[in-house]
Amino acid sequence: MGCFPAPGSARPCFEGRDLSETEENEQQETGTLPLDAWHRGKGARMVEFAGYWMPIQYNKESGGGIVAEHEWTRSSAGLFDVSHMGQLMVTGEKAAEELEKLLPGAIGTLKPGRVRYSLLLNDEGGILDDLMVTNATPWIEGDEEAGTEGHWGEPAYYIVVNGAMKWDDIAHLREHLDDDVTLTHMDDYALVALQGPNAATALNRIMRGVPEQLVFMQSLEHDFGEWPLRITRAGYTGEDGFEISVPAEFAESLCDRLCAEIEVRPAGLGARDSLRLEAGLPLYGHDMTETVDPVSADLAFALTKKRRETGGWMGFDAVRTLMESGPKERRVGLALEGRLPAREGAEIYVGDDKVGRVTSGGFSPTLGHPIAMGYVDVAHAEAGTDLEIMVRNKRLAAKVVTLPFVSHNYYRGS
Amino acid sequence: MARYFTEEHEWIDVEGDSATVGITDYAQGQLGDIVFVELPEVGSVIDKGKDAAVVESVKAASDVYAPISGEVMESNEALEEDPALVNTSPEETGWFFKMTIGDKSELEGLMDAKAYKSFCDSL
Secondary structure: OOOOOOOOOOOOOOOEOOOOOOOOOOOOOOEOOOOHHHHHHOOEEEEEEOOEEEEEEEOHHHOOOHHHHHHHHHHOEEEEEOOOOEEEEEEOOOHHHHHOOOOOOOOOOOOOOEEEEEEEEOOOOOEEEEEEEEEOOOEEOOEOOOOEOOEEOOOEEEEEEOHHHHHHHHHHHHHHOOOOOEEEEOOOEEEEEEEOOOHHHHHHHHOOOOHHHOOOOEEEEEEEOOEEEEEEOOOOOOEOEEEEEEEHHHHHHHHHHHHOOOOEEEOOHHHHHHHHHHOOOOOEOOOEOOOOOOOOOOOHHHOOHHHHHHOOOOOHHHHHHHHHHOOOEEEEEEEEOOOOOOOOOOEEEEOOEEEEEEEEEEEEOOOOEEEEEEEEEHHHOOOOOEEEEEEOOEEEEEEEEOOOOOOOEOOOOO | OEEEEOOOOEEEEEEOOEEEEEEOHHHHHHHOOEEEEEOOOOOOEEOOOOEEEEEEEOOOEEEEEOOOOEEEEEEOOHHHHOOOHHHHOOOOOOOOEEEEOOOHHHHOOOEOHHHHHHHHHOO
């Protein structure tokens, strides 16, 4: 994402060091998403991300800028376009059973309307992607005249995966899921995330009674007029909020409705990244990759307890061995002194010994100092440990801290 | 006093044998919220086109190249306390450093304000 070039210009600004998104979109033409014109109309600066033009931030004149959008999301509500992400639907009587072969979480016991964070792993236990899976099985109303009772329809699981990984994920799922289940790529849907402490207030004014039907990690289908929406109380900022899946043709109108509320302003990928970093949420391709396992990544919570014992999922043997022996290194939070941020790739030292590396880092607008996530040898991974991070031949003082950096503000019920 | 601009979006105010260097309003707009500026040490010699400073925005680190060669005479200490000056006053109080002009011929080929404006418009 480096230096946020404007589209169509060869070299519009300084060369950035942070070339975070280089692997994607090889040779492929950059795609446009359903809200492309909407963003440009709001003065967004568009950059290539995960193969698409995406808004990195909105212009100053409309109250934008990464820090302003970050702070607005923490204090009110930001609206993020995350339509680059892959929205998939897996349906069929054996859908849960089949997904459990690939995901280390319990899917069979996930109730309709419930959401779970999970991972796709390879045979070596490496993380292929992280994802959210929702039991989207529909309730079929009974019909008195026909004499049928209400019942659950065909099992359906709605899965949201990372934009940069979606094509690989789809190939992986198609290869390993039984032919009896159907995988649909919902590429005619947009996905927007309304995030912040005022998200529920704003959404409730438009869709009265909907927010109160959900707590964190719950999801429902909601027909808003002619728009069939899926609304999930979750997000990637650490704040309360909703992800709304909407048919592409209605996406602009939905965003206009949301932004018409006084609490809501659009926010770009820049703020999304600084918000998720403060919330201690790892970013795929940076804080986890296919050479990193879920134990080292401190994501063992995604491995449902029962399934850690029973196994039957790809990568189980490798992960079980790691859980028994303990990981060599662990993902930790790092708080830095001073104002100079440490970026991805910076090396971490104790004395002369290199003990780790930064996988994402930046300046925390909420805390007013630089923060980072990285992997550190377990001997130096305890909270409170003093470390040094090398940035341009300078050693910056840093301390291991418990994640998240900024407390989560999820709504778990009153 | 003459002000010149580079294609790397730096400005240079030339006064006699010395120059003041900063980044342009266009540049700060592209970089976004600036949280740290690393300036060259006073007394160090910098070469045209080589790294002279680093600007850290919330998201990324970006190099600033020396627009001409010379010796650094002074750096703007106000940026240590308040790096956001580069956002609020890039072409005045948010200057980066003052330097000697090692070779006046290096000023040739730099743009004036009008040429720089049309350069930015073409981006």
